[in-house]
Amino acid sequence: MTDLSVSRRAALGLIGATAVAPVAARAAETPALPGALWFSTQADAPWQKQSVPVLAEVSKGSLFGTDATINIANPRQTMAGFGACFNELGWVALSHLSPADRHTAMATLFAPDQAAFTLCRTPVGANDFARRWYSYDETPGDFDLKSFSTANDLQTLIPYIKAAQGFNPDLKLWASPWSPPGWMKKNGFYAMARPWPGTPETGIRNDQTGHEGEDAFIQEDRYFDAYARYFRRYVEDYARAGITIGTVMPQNEFNSAQPYASCTWTPQGLARFLPFLGREMDKVGARVFFGTLERGKVEMLDAVLADPKAAAVIKGVGVQWDGKRALPQIARQYPQMDIWATEWECGTSANDWHYARYGWANLRRYIEFGASAWDYWNAILPTGGLSPWGWPQNSLIVVDPVTKSWRLTPDYWLMRHLSAYVKPGARALSVDSFLGFDDNIAFRNPDDSVVLIANNALGQKQKVRYALGGKALALELPADSLNTIVLPAGALG
Structure with missing residues (x-):
């Protein structure tokens, strides 16, 4: 354009x-x-x-x-809602705008007469569009979580979500981590792979890299217990800030070893952890979904549900990226299970009509195979859409930090075509x-x-x-x- x-x-x-x-x-x-x-x-x-x-x-x-x-x-299926993800870089981008422009930009996403988002995602700790790596407790061996703190989020994610709640007080939220604290992982590091060529170094050693099909999380009960309580502390802290986290998923893309925050799990490893997570989430009234599943392999879900204790915890499944290939099998084998589309495929910051057309075909596939929710990825990014780990991606709103202006992208209009008038509870x-x-x-x-x-x-x-x-x-x-x-x-x- x-x-x-x-x-x-x-x-x-x-x-x-x-x-x-x-x-x-x-x-x-x-x-x-x-x-x-x-x-x-x-x-x-x-x-x-x-x-x-x-x-x-x-x-x-x-x-x-x-x-x-x-x-x-x-x-x-009964629809749960549409939305996007709150990421730190989105709030940083908004900070370049005047208060009036920031208010107007947020209105396009959350006001009831505009995109009217109703169900959004937020990370538990840092993801690849955070300002930098952080978790809520990086003190090695802190099984009592004495050093646990969500203070970082008071600068970015919490005000970002609160601004959205100003337009929609009934906004529903779900959350997942990209990585546990480094000391809970076998490699002791937040990332799982070497940086891509031409992207910033992270300090990861070759012997700290991991692979799909491995449990990077330490498979011991005391670690499972501490990590489950870590989730609970997160939900409780957000509740004190006036933000209800209604659903959690144990790991973003649990098969993917990435050069940014990530953690690989096997389905069996997740099955071992889920009873601990379910116990703690019951205490704070949050549901647990399996996911996010980014591989087209329904047998990964099968393996978790084959464990009775894990199956008792799972209330739905989150699917993204290549996981869409598993949708027909999930819909056929588990017709009563909630399916959520948890992340729009990211793009390369082109933000063009062609990619919005691809997004339509993708979205339609999810709805046809029973998805009851659809969440876009980055709601807002600065010009270029570059993450600190070197991947430029699309967003619904692009903010120009130089001119202190903003614009809506074609992906925004695609989302609005559904979210503006399809209400939670729609069939x-x-x-x-x-x-x-x-x-x-x-x-x-x-x-x-x-x-x-x-x-x-x-x-x-x-x-x-x-x-x-x-x-x-x-x-x-x-x-x-x-x-x-x-x-x-x-x-x-």
Whole structure:
């Protein structure tokens, strides 16, 4: 989008604007449905307001009167919410803005009339988008956790979350660590791999590197017990700050030995730890999910659930990256298990329309296979999106520290197409078509409003006629567009 003028980009909401003027009204050749909404996004025109035509009756006995059917009668999974991750570098980026601009930027993510995020992630200690490595207790052998402290988070993560709560007091949060304290690991170090070529040195020795399929955490009960209490202390400290952590997962990407904070576990190692974690989380009212699973291997989940004590703890599974290949098997083998999409694939800081289109296909796959939550990765990053460990990544908002300005990325608009109107408690609806008009997902909210997200990947307009509840909705989707249509409660009769 570099060819757009600054004024044009501001008008489109690609820099720090919070509202987008609707396109000029169409000729009133078709009556509009009262109370209905339609927003359409193209590469250079996000969130354009369209008119929703009135619903027609579906001709009885007609097999070919519609292109796709929204299955109202058989709702599927109940949605928990949409959101992103609070990372330290996001708050650092926001600190470059004026208080007014910071407030406006956060509103685009959390205000109820904008993206309206409802379920977000936060790290337990440092992750790869922290300012630096830290844990809450780096005192070797401190099994009593006398040195435990979350004071670091008072500078970054806690005010970041509190700012979001100012827009949504009911915001739900879950958390996972990237690494335990170094002294709880066999290598005594936060990272598990040598730095990538051309990236900063960390001080890790060759003999401290680890590998997938190994337990890097020390497999002794006293370490499991101390680490479980470490989680509890974290949840308690955040509760004292007015932040409820409702769900935890024991390890981010437990198979991945990384040059930043990481810790590999085997499924058997996690199964040994989970009863300790479950005991402590019961004391603070937090649920435990298995994950995050970043490999397409359902047998890893199978192995943990085969242990009765571990299985009793697990309330759901978090899936990200290549874990999406396991979604069909998880959905088939464990139809009652909550599946959360825990991290958007990170990108390379290009923040372009092409990657948002890839994100749509990814997101749709998760929803179709039963995911009830979807969390983006970095909500906010500075220009370049570079981590301290050398990986530039995408974000929903980009802050320019030099000009002290900010802009919304195409990924933001994709997230908003779902999060703005699909409410917690909504039921996913299947959209069926034997004619190939299947690039859609739909939901029915607790208030009975219906939300359809319809994609048109063609380079030309596409007419699609949807059947739902005995009615027909005829739309002409703009070329190369993503569309959100909201039908108010009562529209179906």
